[in-house]
Amino acid sequence: xxxxxxxxxxxxxxxxxxxxxxxxxxxxxxxxxxxxxxxxxxxxxxxxxxxxxxxxxxxxxxxxxxxxxxxxxxxxxxxxxxxxxxxxxxxxxxxxxxxxxxxxxxxxxxxxxxxxxxxxxxxxxxxxxxxxxxxxxxxxxxxxxxxxxxxxxxxxxxxxxxxxxxxxxxxxxxxxxxxxxxxxxxxxxxxxxxxxxxxxxxxxxxxxxxxxxxxxxxxxxxxxxxxxxxxxxxxxxxxxxxxxxxxxxxxxxxxxxxxxxxxxxxxxxxxxxxxxxxxxxxxxxxxxxxxxxxxxxxxxxxxxxxxxxxxxxxxxxxxxxxxxxxxxxxxxxxxxxxxxxxxxxxxxxxxxxxxxxxxxxxxxxxxxxxxxxxxxxxxxxxxxxxxxxxxxxxxxxxxxxxxxxxxxxxxxxxxxxxxxxxxxxxxxxxxxxxxxxx
Amino acid sequence: xxxxxxxxxxxxxxxxxxxxxxxxxxxxxxxxxxxxxxxxxxxxxxxxxxxxxxxxxxxxxxxxxxxxxx
Numbered sequence: 485x486x487x488x489x490x491x492x493x494x495x496x497x498x499x500x501x502x503x504x505x506x507x508x509x510x511x512x513x514x515x516x517x518x519x520x521x522x523x524x525x526x527x528x529x530x531x532x533x534x535x536x537x538x539x540x541x542x543x544x545x546x547x548x549x550x551x552x553x554x555x556x557x558x559x560x561x562x563x564x565x566x567x568x569x570x571x572x573x574x575x576x577x578x579x580x581x582x583x584x585x586x587x588x589x590x591x592x593x594x595x596x597x598x599x600x601x602x603x604x605x606x607x608x609x610x611x612x613x614x615x616x617x618x619x620x621x622x623x624x625x626x627x628x629x630x631x632x633x634x635x636x637x638x639x640x641x642x643x644x645x646x647x648x649x650x651x652x653x654x655x656x657x658x659x660x661x662x663x664x665x666x667x668x669x670x671x672x673x674x675x676x677x678x679x680x681x682x683x684x685x686x687x688x689x690x691x692x693x694x695x696x697x698x699x700x701x702x703x704x705x706x707x708x709x710x711x712x713x714x715x716x717x718x719x720x721x722x723x724x725x726x727x728x729x730x731x732x733x734x735x736x737x738x739x740x741x742x743x744x745x746x747x748x749x750x751x752x753x754x755x756x757x758x759x760x761x762x763x764x765x766x767x768x769x770x771x772x773x774x775x776x777x778x779x780x781x782x783x784x785x786x787x788x789x790x791x792x793x794x795x796x797x798x799x800x801x802x803x804x805x806x807x808x809x810x811x812x813x814x815x816x817x818x819x820x821x822x823x824x825x826x827x828x829x830x831x832x833x834x835x836x837x838x839x840x841x842x843x844x845x846x847x848x849x850x851x852x853x854x855x856x857x858x859x860x861x862x863x864x865x866x867x868x869x870x871x872x873x874x875x876x877x878x879x880x881x882x883x884x885x886x887x888x889x890x891x892x893x894x895x896x897x898x899x900x901x902x903x904x905x906x907x908x909x910x911x912x913x914x915x916x917x918x919x920x921x922x
Numbered sequence: 923x924x925x926x927x928x929x930x931x932x933x934x935x936x937x938x939x940x941x942x943x944x945x946x947x948x949x950x951x952x953x954x955x956x957x958x959x960x961x962x963x964x965x966x967x968x969x970x971x972x973x974x975x976x977x978x979x980x981x982x983x984x985x986x987x988x989x990x991x992x
Contacts, residue, residue, distance in 0.1 A: 558966035562974070582966055674943055719980075723958050725943050729950050733958040737979040779980035781958050785950035793955065799977035807977035815955040823955065833977050858976045865971075869963065873954075896963045904974070912970060916963040 564908035572854030804837035867900035
């Protein structure tokens with residue numbers, strides 16, 4: 485990682501031939517590198533990871549030096565009939581409510597602190613089937629997470645470095661992560677390369693289906709209590725202005741995971757033993773996995789009324805999954821401050837070599853899973869968002885912090901409908917309230 | 923793989939033909955909707971997709987660690 489962090493700035497100042505060679509080399513190396521997100525958000529989208537603000541773009545004069553506070557909330561609901569807890573034939577009904585607060589605090593003209601705090605409250609009919617008693621304790625849970633980041637622009641402000649750390653906790657799963665990032669923009673702001681690395685240390689309490697617990701205790705399974713997982717992520721993003729109206733970013737993210745990769749309360753039923761109670765085994769998957777996604781993002785300013793945002797991702801891993809994902813979004817500026825943005829996403833993937841449906845695995849196999857997340861399917865997502873961000877904000881109000889006046893800057897609403905060819909359907913409504921405070 | 927190759931070729935071609943755009947010419951590129959990243963509000967969608975699909979990553983969402991997901 486340190487070697488990558490010290491990549492010379494000269495990539496952007498080489499002669500044309502050498503620069504093209506460098507770009508070609510970067511493209512060739514892209515799958516072997518991975519994970520820096522040239523995102524203007526303070527953290528990765530899931531809240532973890534280091535801040536990676538992009539210096540190539542000018543600071544927003546409306547909030548320069550101001551503390552930014554975002555309050556986000558979503559409601560998610562899904563239903564299907566391939567729940568992995570019951571061996572690929574049970575309910576998949578689940579709801580999830582996720583309040584989140586994101587803080588972005590400038591410490592001075594060069595450095596920033598960020599924090600991402602939130603929780604998930606989920607209710608799952610599927611996990612309620614871990615035992616044979618439908619009850620409140622196993623039907624819902626909370627996951628809490630907190631992530632913090634620090635970033636600093638180095639001299640000239642073309643380079644930003646950042647570090648971060650965070651944790652999350654739920655009933656049977658805790659996780660700690662640390663991260664570091666580096667981003668460098670060319671002098672003219674037309675190119676940027678960013679790198680980031682992140683390591684997760686996770687610990688899971690092994691909760692198995694009730695009918696299988698007695699056998700495991702009798703046999704003295706060494707994994708009966710707790711188990712761990714480590715994930716090492718490396719991300720690289722190269723962004724490039726192509727014209728006055730078109731720009732692109734190519735990104736890749738190498739991931740290696742070690743440790744517990746199966747879910748101990750997922751049942752698998754075998755064709756030799758049938759589907760009677762007590763005949764299942766818990767899911768078994770290898771203890772290492774390597775993922776190789778590569779993405780291309782394009783944005784095009786078609787007209788003052790409509791812009792186009794596109795994304796394509798190719799994904800491959802050593803579980804045998806190959807996937808293609810396409811996304812398109814067309815923001816329509818109804819007025820300069822009111823934007824409607826319809827979007828569409830298509831995803832298709834092959835099945836993992838360890839997946840088979842209910843009663844189709846053989847007891848002789850070493851690894852087995854009936855989790856339909858690992859099955860072959862296609863999925864469509866369609867939705868609509870709206871953003872209202874008047875130049876002077878929606879409202880102003882006094883805060884308890886020395887009476888300072890905060891501005892309710894913008895409102896973002898979004899709804900997405902998702903359907904898989906497995907029969908799973910889901911809907912998600914989200915809201916983002918953005919505030920600034922001097 | 924063919925698609926990946928095509929994408930790489932297309933990107934390479936674009937890079938070799940890109941022009942230098944001065945700061946004062948970036949009024950379109952600096953538009954809020956031209957950002958080369960997901961919107962903050964998309965957080966939850968990228969998260970649930972990473973849970974419900976065997977594939978993930980390279981888009982700023984979860985890709986491994988921190989949850990019992992794939």
